[in-house]
Amino acid sequence: xxxxxxxxxxxxxxxxxxxxxxxxxxxxxxxxxxxxxxxxxxxxxxxxxxxxxxxxxxxxxxxxxxxxxxxxxxxxxxxxxxxxxxxxxxxxxxxxxxxxxxxxxxxxxxxxxx
Amino acid sequence: xxxxxxxxxxxxxxxxxxxxxxxxxxxxxxxxxxxxxxxxxxxxxxxxxxxxxxxxxxxxxxxxxxxxxxxxxxxxxxxxxxxxxxxxxxxxxxxxxxxxxxxxxxxxxxxxxx
Numbered sequence: 242x243x244x245x246x247x248x249x250x251x252x253x254x255x256x257x258x259x260x261x262x263x264x265x266x267x268x269x270x271x272x273x274x275x276x277x278x279x280x281x282x283x284x285x286x287x288x289x290x291x292x293x294x295x296x297x298x299x300x301x302x303x304x305x306x307x308x309x310x311x312x313x314x315x316x317x318x319x320x321x322x323x324x325x326x327x328x329x330x331x332x333x334x335x336x337x338x339x340x341x342x343x344x345x346x347x348x349x350x351x352x353x354x355x
Numbered sequence: 356x357x358x359x360x361x362x363x364x365x366x367x368x369x370x371x372x373x374x375x376x377x378x379x380x381x382x383x384x385x386x387x388x389x390x391x392x393x394x395x396x397x398x399x400x401x402x403x404x405x406x407x408x409x410x411x412x413x414x415x416x417x418x419x420x421x422x423x424x425x426x427x428x429x430x431x432x433x434x435x436x437x438x439x440x441x442x443x444x445x446x447x448x449x450x451x452x453x454x455x456x457x458x459x460x461x462x463x464x465x466x467x468x469x
Contacts, residue, residue, distance in 0.1 A: 247398065275456050284445065284459045285399075334398050338455050344389070346399040 243269045245337050247347025254325055254354055262320045262350045264335030270315035271337035276308075279332040279349075288333075291318040325354040357382040359448050361460035368436045369468050376431040376463045378420075378446030388429040389447040389457065390420055399445065405429060416440070436467045 244267040254260050264274055272293045277285040289310050290298040297310035307329075309321040318337075322329050334349045358381045368374045380386055387406055391399035403414025410422045420431045429446060443464050447457040 245398075250396075273455060282462075284461045287456050287458075290456055332396070336399075336457075343401075343404075344455070344457055345401065346391070348398040349396065351396060 243267075243337070243343070243345045245335065245345045245347045247335050247350055249350060250348055251351045252353070254352070256326055256354055257324055259321055259323045260325055260352060262322075262333055262335075262352075264318045264320070264337070264347050266316045266337045266345075269337075271318075272315060274312060274318040274335055274337045275344075276310060276318075276320050277334045277336065279334060285334060288320075293318075322352065325352070327354045330354045357386075357448050357458045359446050359458055359460035361444075361446055361463045363463050364461075365464045365466060367466045367468065370438050371435050374433050374436045374440070374465065374467070376444050376446075376465060378429045378431065378460055379427050380429060380446070380448045381427065382448050387449045388420075388422060390414065390418070390429075390431050391445045391447065393443045393445065393462075402431070402444075436465075438467050438469050441465055441467045 246265045248263045274291040276288045278288050279285045287300050288303045291310045291312040293312045293315050299305045312318040330353050332349050332351050335347045336344045338344050360379045389404045390402040393399050402418050403412050405412045405422045413419045418433050420429050422429050443462050445462050446460040449457050
């Protein structure tokens with residue numbers, strides 16, 4: 242299957258700083274990528290849909306000014322957690338679609354805010 | 356709105372025995388159904404999908420799933436469990452229209468005992 246690469250896999254940052262997470266589709270072009278958040282022992286919750294060349298679509302309750310999404314090219318989407326706080330600590334996972342039925346996931350990023 | 360239910364938080368099975376991880380769904384129209392597996396601190400790995408056609412779908416690592424429209428179920432099965440199958444399993448659904456993000460179940464932890 243297709244490969245989606247997510248970087249970094251782990252990051253620790255101080256409260257108040259910003260963290261950028263990259264999601265790349267390595268061998269296909271993804272006009273749409275998705276960002277999910279996973280709390281410990283819980284399922285994946287969709288945060289936003291990232292559309293190449295246009296603004297992201299955020300799910301209800303997700304602060305767009307806090308979780309900045311940029312989809313600059315057909316192979317790269319970034320999620321920036323701005324002014325991070327300990328409650329933002331979580332596992333973030335991106336996915337990209339190839340065609341209408343396939344979804345491939347990155348390895349995930351464990352964010353710890355101290 | 357679409358939804359997925361995984362009624363069991365954990366399934367325990369002895370190595371060599373058959374395993375079943377349950378999933379039921381709710382969606383408007385015909386569903387696309389998926390199973391993914393997640394190992395600790397990793398992203399999701401695709402196991403199999405049902406789009407259309409045969410109700411019995413065969414996937415990676417010897418897993419299979421049976422689509423049952425009347426019961427709105429898509430249970431994951433394997434004839435003979437391995438210790439290495441121990442992981443977190445997610446069922447997911449999307450419909451044929453609208454956005455392409457997946458809706459995930461709450462996950463089922465599979466524990467295979469030697």
